[in-house]
Amino acid sequence: MTPRALFRKLAQQLGSSTTKALIAAIYGDFARFVAQERVTSEQAYAIHQSALRLLRGEPVQYVVGRCEFMSLSFQVNPDVLIPRSDTETLVEIVLERSSPEDVYFDLGTGSGAIAVALSYYGKMRGYAVDISNAALDIARKNAQLNGVSEKIRFIQCDSLTPLWNPSIYREVSIIVSNPPYIPTHMLKSLPPEVQREPRIALDGGPDGLAHYRRIFQEFRELIRGKRIYMELAPYEAKSLEKIIRNAGVRDYTFFEDLDSIVRYVEVQA
Numbered sequence: 001m002t003p004r005a006l007f008r009k010l011a012q013q014l015g016s017s018t019t020k021a022l023i024a025a026i027y028g029d030f031a032r033f034v035a036q037e038r039v040t041s042e043q044a045y046a047i048h049q050s051a052l053r054l055l056r057g058e059p060v061q062y063v064v065g066r067c068e069f070m071s072l073s074f075q076v077n078p079d080v081l082i083p084r085s086d087t088e089t090l091v092e093i094v095l096e097r098s099s100p101e102d103v104y105f106d107l108g109t110g111s112g113a114i115a116v117a118l119s120y121y122g123k124m125r126g127y128a129v130d131i132s133n134a135a136l137d138i139a140r141k142n143a144q145l146n147g148v149s150e151k152i153r154f155i156q157c158d159s160l161t162p163l164w165n166p167s168i169y170r171e172v173s174i175i176v177s178n179p180p181y182i183p184t185h186m187l188k189s190l191p192p193e194v195q196r197e198p199r200i201a202l203d204g205g206p207d208g209l210a211h212y213r214r215i216f217q218e219f220r221e222l223i224r225g226k227r228i229y230m231e232l233a234p235y236e237a238k239s240l241e242k243i244i245r246n247a248g249v250r251d252y253t254f255f256e257d258l259d260s261i262v263r264y265v266e267v268q269a
């Protein structure tokens with residue numbers, strides 16, 4: 001089959017821009033692909049398999065195994081949340097308020113997006129932790145891919161528990177997290193492609209705030225003296241503020257996203 005014939009066939013199902021993007025993602029360059037005389041059977045098979053996954057509703061980033069975050073390239077697979085542009089703003093907030101001497105603790109690192117970007121742009125060292133070993137495998141690869149492996153220590157753990165270790169507690173100055181924050185009852189109404197992402201990365205408990213509550217209540221001792229930066233769902237600011245105040249903390253600032261919706265908080269605990 002010629003490349004153009006294959007392209008036309010797929011474009012009927014996926015649309016021409018998705019087909020072009022898919023071929024470019026798999027072969028690096030769409031123009032070079034169509035310039036070939038014939039498509040090998042291996043190429044045709046690989047493209048058909050990817051097209052089938054897209055047609056079944058898998059996010060394109062999982063199908064091509066890659067995405068961009070803060071202009072850096074990340075590997076992704078269904079074990080990790082696909083990093084969002086909302087989280088780029090969280091990283092920018094941290095970068096503006098930190099220095100290379102700070103040591104971060106990226107709680108729920110997933111693909112490693114936040115940790116890798118902080119080490120890459122902010123030259124910081126830090127800890128990248130997650131409850132999921134499968135996610136940590138991807139995060140380690142992404143640190144390598146972006147040349148910051150030496151700056152990041154990866155730990156499989158539950159929430160802030162590594163901070164019970166006095167030497168880690170002393171070292172860490174910044175806690176940063178984009179925790180799972182979707183209320184459990186809303187998971188079923190998420191768009192189908194979002195439902196393909198790991199439930200453990202999305203499910204924030206009955207009201208979406210379970211992870212924030214643990215940080216400010218269960219781990220109150222461990223956050224003392226730390227600066228905390230977190231992303232939150234658009235409708236959670238008021239309830240999160242109550243949780244923060246109930247922990248006796250008064251030094252905090254909420255930040256809006258580009259649509260003027262409150263999506264981030266900085267806390268001096």
Ligand SMILES: C[S@@+](CC[C@H](N)C(=O)[O-])C[C@H]1O[C@@H](n2cnc3c(N)ncnc32)[C@H](O)[C@@H]1O
Nearest residue numbers: 083108109110130131132158159178179180201
């Ligand atoms: C919303 S995702 C964020 C991923 C990544 N930081 C990002 O912003 O793209 C939340 C992450 O928290 C992890 N997680 C969930 N529960 C956790 C827990 N109790 N302790 C540590 N990590 C947890 C999930 O595995 C998931 O990778």
